[in-house]
Amino acid sequence: MSESSLRVVWVYPDLLSTYGDQGNALVVERRARQRRLAVTRIDVRSDQQIPTSGDIYLIGGGEDRPQRLAAERLRRDGGLPRAVDNGAIVFSVCAGYQILGHEFINDLGEREPGLGLLDVISTRGEGQRCVGDVLADIDPQLRLPQLTGFENHQGITHLGPRAKAFARVQLGRGNGTGDGTEGAFNDTVFGTYMHGPVLARNPQIADLLLKLALDVNALPPVDDRWYEALRAERISAAQQQPA
Ligand code: GLN
Numbered sequence: 001m002s003e004s005s006l007r008v009v010w011v012y013p014d015l016l017s018t019y020g021d022q023g024n025a026l027v028v029e030r031r032a033r034q035r036r037l038a039v040t041r042i043d044v045r046s047d048q049q050i051p052t053s054g055d056i057y058l059i060g061g062g063e064d065r066p067q068r069l070a071a072e073r074l075r076r077d078g079g080l081p082r083a084v085d086n087g088a089i090v091f092s093v094c095a096g097y098q099i100l101g102h103e104f105i106n107d108l109g110e111r112e113p114g115l116g117l118l119d120v121i122s123t124r125g126e127g128q129r130c131v132g133d134v135l136a137d138i139d140p141q142l143r144l145p146q147l148t149g150f151e152n153h154q155g156i157t158h159l160g161p162r163a164k165a166f167a168r169v170q171l172g173r174g175n176g177t178g179d180g181t182e183g184a185f186n187d188t189v190f191g192t193y194m195h196g197p198v199l200a201r202n203p204q205i206a207d208l209l210l211k212l213a214l215d216v217n218a219l220p221p222v223d224d225r226w227y228e229a230l231r232a233e234r235i236s237a238a239q240q241q242p243a
Contacts, residue, residue, distance in 0.1 A: 005038040006213060009054035011080070011096070012046045015070040019150065021060025021093050023197030024206075028056060031206045034222040037214075046070060050079030055213040056089045059096030061153075061195060064107035067095040071112055074099060084117055089212045090189045091205075093198060097183065097191030098122040098155050105155070117189045119160035125176050129154050133238035134172030134194060136182045139164055142208060146170075147182070148201045148234045149194025157193075162186045171238045188212060201234060203227050 010025040025041060032039045044050055046069065050057075057080060062070060074080055084090060090100065098104040099114050104122035106112035114122075129152065136147040147167045156176035159165060166183030167174065174182025174193060183192035190209075192198060199206045207219055 005040045006032055006056070006210075007051070007054040008032075008039055008041050009051060009057045010041065010043045011050065011057055011059045012070050012073070013043050014045045015066040016060040016062040016096050018061040018063070018094070019152070019195035020197045021195060024058045024060065024091065024093070024199040027197070027199040027203055028058065028206045028209060031203055031222065032210055034224065035210070035220050037210075046073050050074070050077050050083070052079050052082040052086060054083055054088055056091065056209050057083060059090070059092040059099070061094030061096060063095075067099065067104075068106040068108070068112055070095070071099045071104075071106075071114060074115055075113065081115055081117060084187070084189060087188065089209050090117065091199075091209055092189075092191045093195060094151075094153055094193050097193065098157065100189060100191055101157065102160075118184050118191050119162035119186055120157050120184050120191065121160070122155045122157045125154050125156045130173035130176050130193070132172055132241055133234055134169060134174060134182065135235055135238040136167035136169045136172070136174060138167045139185075144204050144208060145202070146235070147192075147194065147198075147205075148231055148238065149192070149196045149198045150234075151193045152195065153193055157184065157191075159184050166190060166192055171241075196234070200227065201231055
């Protein structure tokens, strides 16, 4: 960790914050404060520079045009790749996930370069949009409970050899390639198609981000089970929805 207070950076709330993805920043802050960790939350609008000294960067989903604008500004800014070089953790959702890859198809139907922080490429699905509740098993290496989330995307994401699948879907589409993968991670960078907000439904993922940022193997337990009812409700909704 770069400074005494953990720096949580919420990237471009004005462009990338669909389906309450900003809740991810709130959950990371809360899980840190419950461990009595000092946290500084930094919201960076798209007309501001991305700080390079953050510990955890969170990026949300967005519609196709704001996604292109965000990618242009992030490429021009260059701060996020520098932060990753400094060892920062990045957790991205949907449009944010696609932007972190090598390229995606933008709102003009063109190939738009991403930041290349994740070894993935996104194309545009020809079929139906992937919409609905998802249930998936997270890579066992990460030792996390089942992933519950909500997806809504046209993009399809293909993993390159350096990226591992974040999870394998039991229900839902995930990366949309038909190979059962959902999301990706390599080094300290994570991407997922899951909204929810995903960290509210899966607060153990927020704990993983904190552990990586603090470089510790464990965190004190928190006396907090509010999320269990939400998880149970959404897992049951995923099981009941038509395939
Ligand atoms: N525009 C992207 C897609 O449809 C991402 C959508 C989103 O972030 N929900 O694939």
